[in-house]
Amino acid sequence: MKKLIFNIALLVSLVGFSQTPEDIFSKGNNLYQHGKYSEAIELYSSIEKEGLKSDDLFFNLGNCYYKLNKVAPAIYYYEKALKINPTHEDALVNLAFAKRMTIDVIEELPQTFLQRFSSNVIQKLTYNTWAIIAVIASFLASLLFLLYHFSFSTKKKLFYFNISIFAVFVLLISTFFAFHNYTTVQKNRTAIIFVDVVEIKNAPSTSSEVAFELHEGTKVIILDELDSWKKIKIADGKVGWIYVDDLKEI
Template sequence: MKKLIFLLALFFGFTAIAQNSQLFEAGNEAYAAGNYEEAIDQYEEILSNGETSAGLHYNLGNSYYKLDRIAPSIYHYEKALQLNPGDEDIRNNLEFAKNMAIDAIGEEENTGFKGIFDTSTAAFSASGWGWIAIFCMVGFVVFFLVYYFSRKTMVKRLLFIGAMFFLVISISSAVVAATKQNFQQERNYAIIFSEEVEIKTEPSPRAEEAFLLHEGAKVKITEDFQDWVEIELPNGSRGWMLQNDLKRL
C-alpha cells in the first residue's frame, strides 16, 4: 500500500510539473504574440497550482506592465526580486513600473548592519543560500567519507581540508539564509491595489484623513487591527487603511 501511495504521489507530482511547464510555455507564446491577458491567465494558473519562481513573477510583471496595470506589475516585480535579488533586469523593470505610479515615496534606506548584510548577500535569496548550504553539506559528507577510508597521508590531508572548506561554507550559508529570512519577515511590505486610498489617523472610517495614496505605492505594515492595517512610509508618515486595499508581498 505504501509503495502504491508513493507511486501515485510521484505520478501526480510529475503530472503537475508537466502541466505547469505547458502553461508557462503557453503564456510565453501568448506574450510574444501580444496577447497579454491570455499570458496573465496562463501564468496566474501556475501560481494557483502552488508553483512560484522569479521567472514566473517577472513574466507576470511584464504582462501587467504592457497593459498599464501599475499595481500588479509592481507587485510581481517585487516578488521576483525577493526570489532573485541579484537580477538587474528585474530591478530595471521594477524602476520603469514605479515611474508609472503617482506617488513618488521612495524606498526605505537600509543602514548599519542590515544595509551591509543586504548588499553583501544580494546575489541570492534566502532559499538560494539555503540550497547552497545543502549542496555544501553534501560535499562535506562526500569528502569526509573518502577521507575516512583513504590510506594515503597526502590525499587524506587534502580531503580533510576540502571537507572543512565545504563545512564552513555550508554553516555560513545556512546562517545567511536564516538571517535573510528573519529580515524579510520583519519587513512586512505591501503594494496598494486600489486606485486611490484615504489614509486615516485612526482605524475608523470616521477618522480624519492623514494623506492620500494611489495604486502602486509600496508601504510598510507596522500593525494589524481587525480589518485595518497601520502603514508607514519611508519619510516616517504613518496612518491607517483597510487591508482590502493592498496586497502583501
C-alpha cells in the same frame, strides 16, 4: 442532437483538462508575443490559481500588466518574481521602469552597514538557496574529513584538513544567512497599493485623522493588522493605517 452537443462539450473539457501548466504557459507566451496581453493574463492567472509559483510566470504577468499601463499589478508581479528569485535581472530592470510610472516619490531612510550588507549580500539569494549551499558544504566537509583521516601523506592531510575547515566555515555562514534570510522574509511583509489614491489614517478608523496619502503602485511594509485594517510603514519611516482592500500583500 442534445447527445451530440453533450459529447462535444465533454470532449472539449477533457482536452482542456489534459493541458499541462507548461502548455498553458507556452500559449500565454504566444498570446503575449502577438500583443494579446489580456488573453495572456487569463492563461497565466489560471496557472497561478492552481497554486503553482514561478519567477518567470510572475515576470510574464508583470510584463502583461506593464504593457496595459496597469502600474500596481505590474509592480506587484515583478516583486513576486523577485521574491522567488532575487537575482532575476530582467525583473529588476522592468521593476525600475514600472516604478517610474508611480506618483509617490519617497526618500528612503539611510541604512546602517548591517542593513546594507543584508540587502546587498544575504538577500541576493533566497533562504532555500542558502540552505542548499549549507547542505553541500556539510557534505564536502564530511568527505574532506574522511580523506584527511585515511590519507597517509602529510601534505595531503594538511590540504584536506584546511579545505575541510573552510567547508565548515561556509556551512556555518550559509546556515546563518539562511536563517537570517528566512526571518527577514517572515518579518518584513510587504504589499502594493492597488487604488488610485488612498488616505492613510492615524488610527484604524474611518473617522480618524489623515496622516498622509499614497498612490497606486507604492510599496509598503505591513507592521500589524486589526479587523479590516493594516498598519503600514513606507520607506521614509512614516506609519499609518490603511483599509485592507486598498492594498495587496506580495
